[in-house]
Amino acid sequence: MTQILAVVGSPRQGGNTDLLVAKVAEGARAAGAAVETVRLGELQIRECDGCHACWRGRPCSKDDDMQALFPKIAASEVLVFATPVYWYGPTALMKAFMDRFVYFNSEANRRLVRGKRAAVAVVLEETHEQTWRPVVEFFERSLAYLEMNLAETIVVPGVGSKGEILKHPQQLEAARALGSQLAR
Ligand SMILES: Cc1cc2nc3c(=O)[nH]c(=O)nc-3n(C[C@H](O)[C@H](O)[C@H](O)COP(=O)(O)O)c2cc1C
Numbered sequence: 001m002t003q004i005l006a007v008v009g010s011p012r013q014g015g016n017t018d019l020l021v022a023k024v025a026e027g028a029r030a031a032g033a034a035v036e037t038v039r040l041g042e043l044q045i046r047e048c049d050g051c052h053a054c055w056r057g058r059p060c061s062k063d064d065d066m067q068a069l070f071p072k073i074a075a076s077e078v079l080v081f082a083t084p085v086y087w088y089g090p091t092a093l094m095k096a097f098m099d100r101f102v103y104f105n106s107e108a109n110r111r112l113v114r115g116k117r118a119a120v121a122v123v124l125e126e127t128h129e130q131t132w133r134p135v136v137e138f139f140e141r142s143l144a145y146l147e148m149n150l151a152e153t154i155v156v157p158g159v160g161s162k163g164e165i166l167k168h169p170q171q172l173e174a175a176r177a178l179g180s181q182l183a184r
Helices: 018-031 066-075 093-103 129-145 169-182
Strands: 004-006 034-039 077-084 117-123 149-156
Touching: 004 066, 018 034, 018 077, 018 117, 018 149, 034 066, 034 117, 066 093, 077 093, 077 169, 093 117, 117 129, 117 169, 129 149, 149 169
Parallel strands: 004 034, 004 077, 077 117, 117 149
Antiparallel strands: none
């Protein structure tokens, strides 16, 4: 059974990112995967300050909720990174989460993510590609650097208000199909 860890980077509970990830999870579960969804807004994740204890074989020096997420990330076969666009970037929650992947940028820890499949899900109010492209590139470049395998990307533009994504059934169906792909 494929183990999927879905990470929601929006602080808005029940918002568009939550609804999109729920669809991905629905599709993945229907195809036989086990999915755990983590909402970063409910966790305390401090900023990486580059102390590099993790590069010297020590645990991350920040005693926060990321300590429980490191093993979950390592144990998952697929990681889903989901974020709304906030000022032409990911949310601060998602950026802080990604910054902590410095942990996996050491010789000893890289094997924990190398080759792991990933998917990216992005929602935004505007509709121009110039708005979401940098966010997708942020993930493409970061995950490639970490030698992860970005298998699927879904972008849902034109959704601003909470729950507006429900007016986009085709996009939700695409998310469900994406989840089903990830389960394989
Ligand atoms: C602080 C903040 C910054 C935002 N910046 C942008 C932006 O630069 N471009 C854009 O298209 N939408 C922007 N938005 C709109 C969100 O991307 C949009 O409302 C999205 O659907 C929120 O997803 P959520 O419901 O999962 O939180 C911003 C929203 C907030 C709260």
